[in-house]
Every structure is written in structure tokens, then in C-alpha cells.
Amino acid sequence: MNTRNTFFGHPIGLRTLFLTEMWERMSYYGMRGIMVLFMIAGVSGENPGLTFSEAEANAIYGTYIGLVYFMVVPGGWIADNILGYQKTVLIGAIIITLGHFTLAIPLEQTFFVGLLFIIVGTGLLKGNISTIVGKLYDGNDSMRDSGYTIFYMSINIGSVLGFLICGYLGERIGWHWGFGAAGIGMAFGVLQFILYRNLLNGAGDLPSESDPMKIKKSIIYLCVACGFLLLLAALAIIEGVTINPVTFAESYAYFLVIIAGLYFIYLFLLAGLTASEKKNLVLLFFLFIGAAAFWSGFDQSGGSLTIFAKNFTNLSVSGFSIPISWMNLANPIFVVLFAPIFAGIWTNLAIRNLDPSLPMKFAIGLLLMALSFVLMLFAVDAAMTNQTVGIQWLLITYLLHTWGELALSPIGLSAFSRYAPKKYAGQMFGLWFMASAIGGVLAGLLGGEASGEGLESMTPIFSFMIKYYLVIAVLLAALAFDVNPAKEES
Numbered sequence: 001m002n003t004r005n006t007f008f009g010h011p012i013g014l015r016t017l018f019l020t021e022m023w024e025r026m027s028y029y030g031m032r033g034i035m036v037l038f039m040i041a042g043v044s045g046e047n048p049g050l051t052f053s054e055a056e057a058n059a060i061y062g063t064y065i066g067l068v069y070f071m072v073v074p075g076g077w078i079a080d081n082i083l084g085y086q087k088t089v090l091i092g093a094i095i096i097t098l099g100h101f102t103l104a105i106p107l108e109q110t111f112f113v114g115l116l117f118i119i120v121g122t123g124l125l126k127g128n129i130s131t132i133v134g135k136l137y138d139g140n141d142s143m144r145d146s147g148y149t150i151f152y153m154s155i156n157i158g159s160v161l162g163f164l165i166c167g168y169l170g171e172r173i174g175w176h177w178g179f180g181a182a183g184i185g186m187a188f189g190v191l192q193f194i195l196y197r198n199l200l201n202g203a204g205d206l207p208s209e210s211d212p213m214k215i216k217k218s219i220i221y222l223c224v225a226c227g228f229l230l231l232l233a234a235l236a237i238i239e240g241v242t243i244n245p246v247t248f249a250e251s252y253a254y255f256l257v258i259i260a261g262l263y264f265i266y267l268f269l270l271a272g273l274t275a276s277e278k279k280n281l282v283l284l285f286f287l288f289i290g291a292a293a294f295w296s297g298f299d300q301s302g303g304s305l306t307i308f309a310k311n312f313t314n315l316s317v318s319g320f321s322i323p324i325s326w327m328n329l330a331n332p333i334f335v336v337l338f339a340p341i342f343a344g345i346w347t348n349l350a351i352r353n354l355d356p357s358l359p360m361k362f363a364i365g366l367l368l369m370a371l372s373f374v375l376m377l378f379a380v381d382a383a384m385t386n387q388t389v390g391i392q393w394l395l396i397t398y399l400l401h402t403w404g405e406l407a408l409s410p411i412g413l414s415a416f417s418r419y420a421p422k423k424y425a426g427q428m429f430g431l432w433f434m435a436s437a438i439g440g441v442l443a444g445l446l447g448g449e450a451s452g453e454g455l456e457s458m459t460p461i462f463s464f465m466i467k468y469y470l471v472i473a474v475l476l477a478a479l480a481f482d483v484n485p486a487k488e489e490s
């Protein structure tokens with residue numbers, strides 16, 4: 001193979017997707033790292049914020065994540081039925097850039113408009129760019145898995161850049177500089193995608209639907225849906241509806257759970273699945289619950305754990321005071337360090353026929369999540385006696401989160417595509433992101449409760465979380481003894 005036309009031995013198009021995703025995640029995580037800090041900062045002082053309470057800021061943060069990942073579902077539908085994946089990614093990337101630049105305007109009103117842009121743009125980009133990765137490889141190419149591993153690295157390199165640059169600028173110069181830097185990063189991503197899109201060699205260029213009549217019909221559906229949403233928004237503005245962020249997040253969490261539940265029920269009862277497809281669907285249902293629970297702890301990073309870093313962690317290390325959001329660097333750095341080790345462990349275990357089954361890996365992920373919050377209970381205790389604690393507590397907490405992520409996240413997506421009923425494979429991808437959406441909103445709600453009253457409120461909420469992670473972990477582990485489709489089908 002001509003190495004000049006490959007990317008680490010992979011089709012050169014992977015480089016285009018790698019860099020686009022890297023900049024997108026740089027902007028996404030860079031902004032996410034400072035959004036709660038910006039929301040809770042007071043109006044006076046050098047770097048004024050929005051003076052939201054901790055509970056409100058967490059609820060908005062959670063609702064934001066929940067909306068971002070929920071929008072991946074319509075984003076996938078638009079690519080499938082109307083625009084094709086490449087165009088949808090490009091439009092999404094442009095909308096995200098506009099969103100970050102909107103946030104960079106130092107006005108209170110621009111905050112929610114900017115978030116809305118990022119939600120829509122990420123919905124168009126995030127799922128579809130991963131779909132194009134898969135389309136670079138024909139058939140059942142074993143290279144595909146390794147392609148996705150490289151792609152996962154771009155996500156984490158991007159987050160490192162984001163937390164470093166946007167975190168520093170946002171906290172030390174001004175929040176809106178941080179948001180602007182995210183916009184500039186994403187603009188690089190857009191430029192790069194436009195310049196090197198041709199290297200994708202047509203992968204994901206066309207929608208799955210080729211019948212022009214059906215495409216026309218889909219466009220009409222889309223216009224009606226957008227019109228309906230705009231009407232709702234206009235009515236809300238005219239009526240002067242004020243939204244309580246916490247109540248809104250609660251209702252939104254119910255909405256997501258009901259939609260996901262109905263979808264599973266529909267598939268189980270009405271989609272005409274075979275007995276073995278139904279069995280796999282039950283497995284996916286439990287994995288779905290496991291993933292949602294896992295992300296509800298993981299996403300505390302930008303919420304309650306960021307507040308713990310701000311108020312109760314001594315961030316000065318040998319004379320340098322670390323920006324609060326830099327604590328978030330731990331996760332992506334640990335991912336890059338440990339991903340190869342985890343891959344090695346699974347391969348080694350597989351050679352000995354000891355590779356844990358899918359639900360067992362999810363159970364391990366949740367167990368590590370529970371452990372991380374046991375550690376946080378000790379950190380909270382230590383902070384109660386000493387005012388602040390060292391950074392090692394949060395670092396080890398994030399290390400456990402990362403190990404959990406590596407046990408659960410990389411295999412989750414492929415499990416959802418592999419064990420999905422054939423006809424529904426595409427939509428299952430959306431379900432995987434729905435689990436992240438539910439996890440995000442729950443993270444906001446739990447994080448708000450945990451940090452609402454300072455340290456006192458952290459202990460009961462973290463203890464509650466530990467219990468529910470353990471219950472679901474046990475459930476998944478029990479399931480692992482019963483059905484084991486990972487081995488059955490191989």
C-alpha cells in the first residue's frame with residue numbers, strides 16, 4: 001500500500017474524519033468544562049457570570065447534554081433519508097461554529113441561543129461522522145474496529161485541547177474568550193472538512209434512501225416538525241413563559257425515559273422479531289439501563305465534581321494554581337494512556353477463553369463508577385474537616401471513571417449494532433446515544449442535588465448513587481450468567 005495515501009495504515013479519509021471530530025470535541029468539551037462555572041459566577045467581579053444557583057446550573061448543564069445526544073437521533077434520520085452523511089456533518093459543523101461564536105458575544109441573552117445552535121449542530125454531526133467511519137471499510141473488514149479505536153483517540157485528543165485552551169482562557173481571561181476559542185477550533189474543523197472531504201472517496205456521500213419521491217416526503221415531514229417546534233417556541237415567547245431549569249430537566253428526563261421505553265416495547269411486541277432477536281433485545285435493554293446509569297455518574301465531571309474542584313480542592317501545585325476546568329483533563333489523558341492496556345487485557349483474556357461477556361463488562365464499568373463515588377465520600381469527609389483536599393482525590397476518581405468508560409463505552413456501540421434486529425440496526429445507533437442523553441440529564445439533576453447545599457448535600461446523594469450503580473451492576477452480572485450472546489454467536 002502506498003503509505004502516503006494512508007493514515008496509520010487506514011484509508012486516508014479517516015484522517016479527514018479524525019481531524020473534524022478532534023476539533024468538534026475540542027469545542028464541545030472546552031465549552032462544557034467552563035459552562036457550569038460561567039453559570040454560577042456572580043455578576044460582579046472581573047469575570048462576571050450568570051448567577052444561577054448550583055442546582056439550576058447543573059440542571060441546565062444536564063438538559064444541554066441530554067438535548068445534544070437526543071438530537072443525534074433526528075440527525076441520523078436526516079442523513080439517512082434526505083441529505084446523506086457528509087452534507088449533514090458539514091452543515092452540523094457550521095452550525096456548531098456559529099453556536100460557539102454566539103456564546104462568545106458577552107451578553108446574557110446569547111447564552112441559550114448559542115447552546116441551541118450547538119445542540120442542533122452536534123445532533124447533525126456526532127452520530128453521522130461515526131457512521132462515515134464505518135463506511136470507509138467494505139463489508140466486515142476487521143480493520144473497522146481498529147479504525148474506530150483510532151477515531152476514539154481523536155475524541156480524547158480533542159478534549160485535551162479543549163479543556164486546556166478554553167478552560168485557561170475562560171477562567172483566566174474571560175468566559176467569552178473561552179467560548180470564542182471553541183468557535184475558532186471548530187472553524188478549523190469546518191475548513192479542514194471542506195478541504196479534505198474528497199479524500200473520503202464518496203463514503204457516506206449519499207443518503208441510504210435513493211427514491212426521490214420518498215426523499216421529498218421526508219423533506220415535508222422535516223419541515224412540518226420544524227414548523228411545529230418554531231410555533232411552540234413563538235407561543236412560549238409571546239406568553240412570556242419562564243422556565244424553571246430544574247423542573248424542566250425533570251420533565252425532560254421523564255420524556256426521554258418514556259420515548260426509549262415505548263421504543264423498546266414497540267420493538268418487542270410489534271416489530272415481528274424472531275425469538276432470538278427478542279432475546280438479544282432484552283439484553284440490549286439491560287445494557288441500555290447500564291449505560292444510562294454509567295453516564296449519569298460520568299457526566300458529574302462538568303457539574304458537581306467541577307464544583308467540588310472549585311470550592312473544596314486545593315488547586316495550587318508547586319506555586320501554580322491550576323484552572324478548575326483543567327481537572328477534567330484527567331479523563332481524556334487517562335483514556336489515551338489506558339486504552340491500549342485495556343485492549344491488551346481483553347485480548348489476553350480472550351486467548352484464555354476468559355473474556356468477560358458484554359453485560360459483565362458493563363457490570364465492571366458500573367462497579368468502578370460506584371467505587372469512584374465511595375472515594376468521593378471519603379474526599380467529602382476530608383474536606384469537612386480540613387476545608388479543602390488535595391487534587392489526588394479527583395484524579396483517582398477520574399481514573400476509575402476512565403477505567404469504567406474503557407470497559408463499557410468502546411464495546412457498547414458495537415454491541416448495539418451487532419445485536420440489533422437486522423431491520424433496525426440504524427436506529428439502534430440512535431438508542432445508544434439516547435442512553436447518553438438520559439445519563440446526561442440524570443447527571444444534571446443528581447449533581448444539582450449533590451452540590452446544592454455544599455458538602456452536606458454531597459454525602460447523601462453520592463451514597464444514593466453508589467447504591468443504584470451497585471444494584472444495576474449486580475443485575476447485569478446475574479444476566480451475564482444466564483444469556484451470553486457474545487459467545488453464542490461467535
Ligand code: PHE
Binds near residue numbers: 069409432
Ligand atoms: N468521550 C466520549 C465522546 O465524547 C463519550 C461518549 C460516549 C459520548 C458515547 C456519547 C456517547 O464521544
